[in-house]
Amino acid sequence: MSRAAAVLSEAQTADAALRARAALVVPGGMWGHLNAARLPEGYPQFFASAEGCRVRDVDGREYIDFMCSWGPVLLGHRHPEVEAAAQAQAALGDCLNGPGEVMVDLAEDFVAMAPHADWAMFQKNGGDATTACVTIARAGTGRRKVLVARGAYHGALPWCSPSVAGVTSEDRAHLVHFEYNDVASLRAAAAEAGNDLAAILVTGFRHDMGRDLELPTAEFAKSARAACDAAGAALILDEVRTGLRLDLRGSWEALGVRPDLAAWSKAIANGYALAAVTGNDRFRDAATKVFVTGSFWCGAVAMAAARATLRIARETDVPGHIHAMGLRLREGLASLASQHGIAIRQSGPPQMPLMLFDADPEVRKGRAFCSTALRHGAFFHPQHNMFLSAAHQAADIDQALEAAAHGFRAVRELR
Numbered sequence: 001m002s003r004a005a006a007v008l009s010e011a012q013t014a015d016a017a018l019r020a021r022a023a024l025v026v027p028g029g030m031w032g033h034l035n036a037a038r039l040p041e042g043y044p045q046f047f048a049s050a051e052g053c054r055v056r057d058v059d060g061r062e063y064i065d066f067m068c069s070w071g072p073v074l075l076g077h078r079h080p081e082v083e084a085a086a087q088a089q090a091a092l093g094d095c096l097n098g099p100g101e102v103m104v105d106l107a108e109d110f111v112a113m114a115p116h117a118d119w120a121m122f123q124k125n126g127g128d129a130t131t132a133c134v135t136i137a138r139a140g141t142g143r144r145k146v147l148v149a150r151g152a153y154h155g156a157l158p159w160c161s162p163s164v165a166g167v168t169s170e171d172r173a174h175l176v177h178f179e180y181n182d183v184a185s186l187r188a189a190a191a192e193a194g195n196d197l198a199a200i201l202v203t204g205f206r207h208d209m210g211r212d213l214e215l216p217t218a219e220f221a222k223s224a225r226a227a228c229d230a231a232g233a234a235l236i237l238d239e240v241r242t243g244l245r246l247d248l249r250g251s252w253e254a255l256g257v258r259p260d261l262a263a264w265s266k267a268i269a270n271g272y273a274l275a276a277v278t279g280n281d282r283f284r285d286a287a288t289k290v291f292v293t294g295s296f297w298c299g300a301v302a303m304a305a306a307r308a309t310l311r312i313a314r315e316t317d318v319p320g321h322i323h324a325m326g327l328r329l330r331e332g333l334a335s336l337a338s339q340h341g342i343a344i345r346q347s348g349p350p351q352m353p354l355m356l357f358d359a360d361p362e363v364r365k366g367r368a369f370c371s372t373a374l375r376h377g378a379f380f381h382p383q384h385n386m387f388l389s390a391a392h393q394a395a396d397i398d399q400a401l402e403a404a405a406h407g408f409r410a411v412r413e414l415r
């Protein structure tokens with residue numbers, strides 16, 4: 001029997017069989033945040049299909065989805081209007097010798113949507129966009145130092161990867177760290193960078209894995225803006241995760257703070273691969289000078305999907321709907337937790353919620369809760385912020401809360 005045939009004959013489920021095959025031909029079976037070792041017990045690694053707010057794994061089990069593909073799915077999986085727009089473009093061509101008309105249309109859409117933006121350019125992944133923002137800021141200022149919040153995620157490139165494996169200190173030589181929401185530490189970092197300050201790079205809110213989410217204070221956002229203005233540096237808002245979920249205009253607009261550059265991806269094309277950088281006229285020349293490109297950056301299908309996504313988000317107040325659904329989930333979880341006498345903390349905007357258990361340093365409670373809720377049909381995450389979509393309706397939330405009740409019972413029976 002071959003090695004592959006031997007592992008297959010022992011697998012109990014389609015998921016286990018795929019894991020066994022992957023272990024032989026994919027390093028570690030899976031890379032990055034999706035590695036099985038990071039998933040709660042019983043979580044599937046492999047998925048077969050999805051529709052609306054429901055995902056199905058390769059063993060045919062269906063879940064109400066609170067991860068939304070880790071952010072990209074905003075309107076629900078396979079939204080009919082987005083799929084129709086993508087298919088219409090696919091029938092004409094996707095990867096051509098250059099961009100189609102749709103690129104200009106989409107740039108116009110972004111400029112109309114985000115008040116800070118005078119222009120837009122497109123990439124594929126969020127990391128492409130955050131990296132391009134940093135490059136443009138350095139080109140525009142002729143300086144090197146970039147302030148980043150300690151623990152913030154901006155992508156998996158050497159300059160920003162959460163792992164140091166294969167990374168040199170030179171890759172990060174010009175980063176200076178500060179604490180999110182800590183004005184004094186931000187000012188100290190700006191002072192350390194001195195007249196070499198190119199940019200402050202900051203996420204829409206603090207969403208570091210495994211800790212309570214934190215909305216930015218107005219004072220912090222205004223201080224970041226002021227520090228950039230005082231130094232002639234660029235304020236870069238990393239909207240890759242927050243974009244279109246909190247406020248279509250940009251997540252700091254309500255605080256009265258506009259960035260010079262913003263990075264977008266995840267939700268902008270409802271699951272199609274697309275990223276964007278938007279910027280103001282101060283950085284237009286710099287964005288013209290830098291050489292940034294990619295073989296697939298002009299893909300017209302994702303751009304057509306993005307146009308439909310932006311239009312629907314605008315016409316149907318998606319942030320408002322997912323805020324209401326997120327609140328319903330939050331209130332339901334709070335009431336179940338108190339019924340079971342379990343202390344939890346919920347944080348973040350309701351559209352991107354996180355629930356952590358008190359006194360749970362090794363995430364035993366979180367994982368027991370999630371594994372049990374999963375068996376009852378709800379796909380939560382114990383440590384990463386979750387995501388609501390426009391496809392979630394009150395009945396879906398209520399059904400997920402029934403699964404959550406089983407999860408709380410399992411937590412109570414621990415120890």
Ligand SMILES: *Cc1c(COP(=O)(O)O)cnc(C)c1O
Pocket residue numbers: 124125126127128130153154155156203238239240241242265266
């Ligand atoms: C996901 C994410 C990125 C990286 O996006 P990729 O598409 O995975 O490259 C960057 N910044 C933030 C805030 C993110 O959540």
